[in-house]
Amino acid sequence: MTAVTHRDLVLDVTGLGKTFHSRAGGAHEALRDVSFSVERGSCLAVVGESGSGKTTAARIVAGLETATEGSVELASAGSGCGVQMVFQDPYGSLDPRQAIGAGLHELLRVHGMRRKADRADRVAELLDSVGLDERHTAHHPRSLSGGQCQRVAIARALALEPTLLILDEAVSALDVSVQAQVLNLLADIRERTRITYLFVSHDLGVVRQVSDTCVVLRKGQIVEQGRTIDVLDSPQQPYTQALVDAVPRPGWQPRRRSG
Numbered sequence: 001m002t003a004v005t006h007r008d009l010v011l012d013v014t015g016l017g018k019t020f021h022s023r024a025g026g027a028h029e030a031l032r033d034v035s036f037s038v039e040r041g042s043c044l045a046v047v048g049e050s051g052s053g054k055t056t057a058a059r060i061v062a063g064l065e066t067a068t069e070g071s072v073e074l075a076s077a078g079s080g081c082g083v084q085m086v087f088q089d090p091y092g093s094l095d096p097r098q099a100i101g102a103g104l105h106e107l108l109r110v111h112g113m114r115r116k117a118d119r120a121d122r123v124a125e126l127l128d129s130v131g132l133d134e135r136h137t138a139h140h141p142r143s144l145s146g147g148q149c150q151r152v153a154i155a156r157a158l159a160l161e162p163t164l165l166i167l168d169e170a171v172s173a174l175d176v177s178v179q180a181q182v183l184n185l186l187a188d189i190r191e192r193t194r195i196t197y198l199f200v201s202h203d204l205g206v207v208r209q210v211s212d213t214c215v216v217l218r219k220g221q222i223v224e225q226g227r228t229i230d231v232l233d234s235p236q237q238p239y240t241q242a243l244v245d246a247v248p249r250p251g252w253q254p255r256r257r258s259g
């Protein structure tokens with residue numbers, strides 16, 4: 001048995017900085033000196049309030065945005081494709097004109113799977129891995145629920161066997177019960193495949209459930225990082241404490257106004 005050693009990092013981000021420049025000549029520093037790493041098979045959550053820089057950090061790691069400073073090192077992917085990303089809007093990430101099965105076939109074909117029979121096997125396997133089946137291949141996105149669409153988006157991301165899967169508010173648009181199903185699915189996939197997750201979320205309840213470690217961003221800078229359970233159970237910084245306090249706990253009642 002090989003233990004996950006400290007050196008078995010899938011992602012190592014060092015000193016990341018990003019400044020956006022507007023046409024009018026203004027500058028906005030979205031990230032400053034952000035460093036974190038993720039061990040193979042683990043899940044790192046990036047948390048923080050709206051505008052703290054979570055998506056910018058994720059997009060830089062995915063190669064969709066360039067950093068102004070710093071470096072992103074990603075473990076080599078073997079036969080897979082490195083990084084894939086799943087976004088918040090399940091419908092927006094799928095082609096509305098294409099049936100689910102045809103979309104997956106095309107994706108696999110473009111990535112070099114020539115034989116139709118091989119693709120059909122892989123499509124069945126991928127749908128099965130996200131709790132869908134043959135019946136869903138003929139569906140178009142609009143005839144699926146939000147949760148089913150997000151499962152398809154995850155299947156498409158997994159099709160390319162990424163080393164790292166970035167989930168940017170990937171369950172935020174779903175109802176709580178559907179959210180729980182997709183989170184369980186992500187946990188199952190991680191157990192089966194040892195895939196690594198970078199999980200961007202403003203929802204600390206979800207973050208507590210899915211992640212091993214977390215990074216707390218505020219105005220583009222890391223204010224706290226460590227094991228999720230430690231950070232959320234005993235936050236060292238007032239900002240983190242305020243985020244934790246904002247999460248309703250079991251038994252929480254909305255305050256009623258008297259009179």
Ligand SMILES: Nc1ncnc2c1ncn2[C@@H]1O[C@H](COP(=O)(O)OP(=O)(O)OP(=O)(O)O)[C@@H](O)[C@H]1O
Nearest residue numbers: 020028030048049050051052053054055056057202
């Ligand atoms: N392309 C861009 N051009 C200019 N400013 C940008 C751009 N993208 C993001 N920003 C700014 O950078 C800051 C960080 O944005 P980012 O989307 O990374 O935050 P976030 O934490 O993901 O927020 P949210 O949860 O609302 O998506 C914000 O002030 C945002 O307005």
